[in-house]
């Protein structure tokens with residue numbers, strides 16, 4: 001019997017790998033350990049909890065038949081399963097908590113169909129590849145994460161929530177953004193189930209707990225010639241106010257609006273020759289045809305336009321995409337230089353209020369540097385603060401969170417690896433009912449749900465009855 005890499009299972013993994021044939025497997029411990037990690041190390045709390053959690057074997061299915069074989073064999077052996085796409089999640093979603101089988105989807109990566117306003121792709125398709133294929137036909141994804149070069153579309157739908165495009169097109173969960181998806185059950189005869197319309201939210205953002213997404217159909221929008229824009233301001237409140245004005249504008253298109261404290265910008269060495277030092281930054285993507293209106297808006301808001309670049313100019317200058325200074329990439333830019341940084345996820349009062357942001361700044365302290373993303377939520381422009389926090393102790397981190405909360409800024413815990421802990425806050429009984437239907441033995445990533453142990457003995461219908469009316 002081969003040793004268990006995780007130290008948590010007693011299965012014979014060599015024999016298990018043989019049972020999976022012809023599916024390709026990886027059993028080399030170093031490679032299995034590498035595929036047991038994601039970006040949980042953003043959080044010192046999660047890093048301490050998860051850095052020694054590993055799987056035992058990786059399977060790399062190339063087809064849905066291969067995937068069905070993996071799920072059938074795991075079901076037979078009661079093997080814990082963790083689904084992995086690009087491994088760019090921030091909360092340890094793709095970390096096996098109980099050891100077991102890791103199923104990496106990146107070879108199930110075909111783009112199946114591009115049509116008027118939609119794209120259908122296999123779950124393991126790389127998001128940048130999808131966007132490239134769409135661009136050739138005059139389309140682009142309505143929403144995509146700043147990690148598009150690594151992330152898979154299935155991982156984004158299972159683990160993500162919003163991203164580049166959300167300022168115009170809303171959240172992934174909003175009607176019409178995920179048009180349909182297929183997910184496979186874990187049983188002795190794994191089957192694909194189709195979820196359409198509102199039903200996609202039975203599976204979306206369930207962290208791979210309640211079925212393996214095999215295929216997704218997503219909304220696309222006409223491709224535009226996006227200009228990456230960087231404008232700087234003397235005060236953070238000015239940058240934030242300008243961000244709000246752009247996000248609301250009725251004559252300027254936008255795919256991204258993001259504001260960053262000047263102290264964070266000092267950690268963007270690639271931009272050093274391009275933006276004014278010690279100024280607060282607003283990063284955006286604006287279509288070429290609206291650039292004059294954008295210039296007028298920045299002037300009116302008291303800012304300076306430091307950099308505008310088309311996609312070709314960006315490549316010539318050798319600069320990253322502007323969205324690599326936004327969303328969780330902002331934090332990554334800082335972490336590249338100093339691993340003592342971490343971050344929080346915080347909601348802000350609606351409608352966005354630059355005065356409230358300004359009033360909060362001195363209360364937060366010098367170890368908290370603000371960064372806001374603008375997005376459309378339920379038809380209204382909202383902002384999320386993803387501040388850099390210079391981590392010292394967990395007590396201090398919780399104190400900062402308390403300061404936000406006491407001042408009317410709700411905190412969505414970024415330092416917890418439970419699906420109910422962060423954005424969702426409460427148990428999603430729809431997700432759990434579908435887990436019971438699709439994964440009756442609870443093999444898929446079960447320890448990531450705090451509520452699953454309380455409901456796993458119930459029928460799917462009884463779990464659904466717990467949904468608050």
Ligand SMILES: Cc1cc2nc3c(=O)[nH]c(=O)nc-3n(C[C@H](O)[C@H](O)[C@H](O)COP(=O)(O)OP(=O)(O)OC[C@H]3O[C@@H](n4cnc5c(N)ncnc54)[C@H](O)[C@@H]3O)c2cc1C
Pocket residue numbers: 038039082083084085086087088089090093094105123124144145146147150151152153154155156157158159160161162163164206207208209211212213214327328329332445
């Ligand atoms: C620098 C940085 C920037 C980021 N920016 C954004 C952003 O702009 N917007 C955003 O929403 N997130 C963002 N994230 C988080 C993350 O990148 C995205 O959610 C990403 O799309 C996840 O895709 P992935 O393929 O890497 O998924 P993984 O990390 O591999 O998986 C994520 C979750 O989905 C599950 N999963 C993966 N594939 C499947 C499948 N086929 N079926 C069922 N479950 C599956 C996994 O089990 C896991 O729970 C960022 C993270 C980093 C580190």
